[in-house]
Amino acid sequence: MKIGKLLFGTFFIGLLTSSCYTEVVFEDDFIEEPPYNAAVALETYDLWYVDIHATRGNGEVPFLQRAFTLSFQNGTVYANNNLVGIGKTGNGLGIDVGFYDILLGTVEVDHDADGLWLLDVYEINGNTVELRDSRSNTTYILKGYQRNSFDYDMVFYDNIHYFLQEYQVWEKTFTSEMGALNEFDDENYLQFLEDGNGFFRSSVDASGTPIVNLQWDYEGNYEIFDVTNDATLKTLTLDYDFLGNDYFELYVINDSTIELYHVSSGTVYEFTGRGYMQYLKSSSSTGKTRSKVKNPIMDVIRQRKM
Numbered sequence: 001m002k003i004g005k006l007l008f009g010t011f012f013i014g015l016l017t018s019s020c021y022t023e024v025v026f027e028d029d030f031i032e033e034p035p036y037n038a039a040v041a042l043e044t045y046d047l048w049y050v051d052i053h054a055t056r057g058n059g060e061v062p063f064l065q066r067a068f069t070l071s072f073q074n075g076t077v078y079a080n081n082n083l084v085g086i087g088k089t090g091n092g093l094g095i096d097v098g099f100y101d102i103l104l105g106t107v108e109v110d111h112d113a114d115g116l117w118l119l120d121v122y123e124i125n126g127n128t129v130e131l132r133d134s135r136s137n138t139t140y141i142l143k144g145y146q147r148n149s150f151d152y153d154m155v156f157y158d159n160i161h162y163f164l165q166e167y168q169v170w171e172k173t174f175t176s177e178m179g180a181l182n183e184f185d186d187e188n189y190l191q192f193l194e195d196g197n198g199f200f201r202s203s204v205d206a207s208g209t210p211i212v213n214l215q216w217d218y219e220g221n222y223e224i225f226d227v228t229n230d231a232t233l234k235t236l237t238l239d240y241d242f243l244g245n246d247y248f249e250l251y252v253i254n255d256s257t258i259e260l261y262h263v264s265s266g267t268v269y270e271f272t273g274r275g276y277m278q279y280l281k282s283s284s285s286t287g288k289t290r291s292k293v294k295n296p297i298m299d300v301i302r303q304r305k306m
Helices: 002-020 038-043 152-158 160-164
Strands: 023-026 029-032 047-050 069-073 076-080 095-103 106-111 115-125 128-133 138-145 167-175 189-192 199-203 218-227 230-240 244-254 257-262 267-276
Touching: 038 069, 038 095, 038 106, 038 115, 038 128, 152 160, 152 230, 152 244, 160 244
Parallel strands: none
Antiparallel strands: 023 029, 047 069, 047 138, 069 076, 076 095, 095 106, 106 115, 115 128, 128 138, 167 189, 167 267, 189 199, 199 218, 218 230, 230 244, 244 257, 257 267
16 A cells, blocks of 8 residues: 555656656656757847847847847857948958857857856747846847848948948038039038937038048037838938028938938939948947937938939
8 A cells, every 4th residue: 555655656746747847758768858949049040130129128238239230150259330341341240259159048148348148048930039138137139131131221221320420421422413502512521420419510611621620610400210111211301500401311322322312402412421430349439339219200202213
């Protein structure tokens, strides 16, 4: 009788144990099936786009906060911290910023500038993961792409504020013959300052003037708008102190050229970036970081005929 109770108790305990762990028991053999390791997914895509607007929590992981893309390749972490050169730097992956180890459900990143970080990895779907820093309870959303299918235009338009700030100044290099005369014809330089408040300056100095010699004639606030149902169009207003507004459609031509279409006059201007500011492994020297930017939405129809 005692032997029977002992066998029953052992069987009952086994049932309780199996309800807590995924396991299979065959007589004396014990086989445990580990949970799916979502961190392995990080190596399946060439590029992970850091969707900064989807970040949750009040903390910050510095290297995630300033990266547009991350890549996890053979133990090395790469990052594109600039829009200028994205798709070309490091054969598209960016610069080497540290090392990583894949652990069970986590990734351990040893960043060259920001030190050691242990991040939990959760798979949302086939090409989207969450990286969570448990210390600050902050979560970043990353979307995976292969290099040959990555939409680089999307990155520029989705982060247009940061692109405008990656050059010290923008110099006017083209003005169309078509279009009515207007006061903006005289302005040759624009500067979009990284102050968090949308502050800009402009200058009428002659083309070719050294950046350090520029005299800023006008200043004010600028604002960028998203356009309803048109992801590749942004609009820009320059609100000059005491002088009123100028309104433009804003287009990205390449990683050093933007086009401003002055809607009221029908004039097309091209500006070329000068004084490129490269953000490498650490932002300590520049103070550059990314944060959520919610553009107001404008319900307009594209006027520029391409």
